[in-house]
Amino acid sequence: MEYPLVSTEWLEDHLDEPQLVLLDASMATVIGKVPRLYESPICIPRSRRFDVEQDFCDPHSSQIHALPTFAQFIQGAAQLGITPDSTVVVYDNQGIYSSPRAWWIFTLMGFRRVYVLDGGLPQWLAEARLTSSHYQTLGRDYQETSAASLTQALSYQPERVVNAAQVLANITDEDTAIIDARASARFLGQMSEPRPGVRAGHIPHALNLPFAQVLSGDKLKSVSELQQIFTELGADKPVRIFSCGSGITACILLLASYAAGHANGQLYAGSWADWGSRSDLPIECEC
Secondary structure: OOOOEEOHHHHHHHOOOOOEEEEEOOOOOOOOOOOOOOOOOOEOOOEEEOOOOOOOOOOOOOOOOOOOOHHHHHHHHHHOOOOOOOEEEEEEOOEOOOHHHHHHHHHHOOOOOEEEEOOHHHHHHHOOOOOEOOOOOEOOOEOOOOHHHHHHHOOOOHHHEEOHHHHHHOOOOOOEEEEEOOOHHHHOOOOOOOOOOOOOOEOOOOEEOOHHHHEEOOEEOOHHHHHHHHHHHOOOOOEEEEEOOOOOOHHHHHHHHHHOOOOOEEEEOOHHHHHOOOOOOOOEOOO
16 A cells, blocks of 8 residues: 655655645635644645635535546636646645545545645745745646546545445444544533534444644655554554544544555544534533
8 A cells, every 4th residue: 555645855856846736725714723834835846736625525415525537627627737646645734634634635536646745835844945925827838638537537435425324324333433523622512513403422332532633744754653542542443534623634634544454444524513612412511
C-alpha cells in the first residue's frame, strides 16, 4: 500500500512536471482548531483551487458538507484539467486540515495517484519556498480535459462511505471500530455543539481520537507513532468507521489510518451533524 503523503522537498522537485496537478483545498471555515489567518492571498506556485465547500459538495443534499456525486466530481475534475494519468497533490493553508477531505474524495471516486502535501502551506512557508498570489486559471494556464475519459477510467467506491443505519448496525460489532475525531469535550457532551439543533454527546461505543493527536505541528506523525496511537486506542479492528462534526476532520484520521497501513477505512458522511440531530438514534453523554 502506497504512502498517501508527499514532502515539500518532493513537491518542489516535481512542481514543473506536466502530469502534476497541484490543488489548494483550503476551507473558509475552520472548526476544531485556532485557524491560521493570512493578510493577503498566498499559495504554492501552479496551484489550482479545489473548493471543498462548493464545487465538490453536493448542493442537493440536506447534509452539511455532503460528498459530491460521481458526476459532479467528474465534471469538476475535468474543469481542473485532471486526466486519468495525472498525479494529484492536495494541500491546505492550515497544515493538514481540509486537504485529507480532498484526498478522500479522489480516493472514493477511484482515483489512485492522489497525495496530501505533508505540512501543507505552513510547512512550505516555514521553509521559505517560492509562493504565488494567484491560482492557475482555466483557459490561460491549463485546459479542460475529457470528462468521458475520466468516467471510463474511474469507478465510485460506495463501500467506503456509510450512513447512520449502517453505523447503528455495527455499534457492537467486534470487528468494527467507530472513531470520532472531535475534541474530547464535544465527544463527552461537556460543551454545546456549534450547530443548532444538534444534541451533545457521541455514538454509543465510539472511541475518541481528536484529530490533533495524529499531528505533530503541521505534519502527520510518523507511521510507528500512528500505529501505536490506534493500538492504544483499541482500534485494531478489521474495519474502522470515522466520524467527526460534519465529515471533514474525520478524513484526517482516515489519512492517518491509511498512512499507518490500514486501508479498510470508511467515512460516516453525515457524522455527528446527522446523528446528533436525529432523536431516533441513541447517544452517550457524560455531561
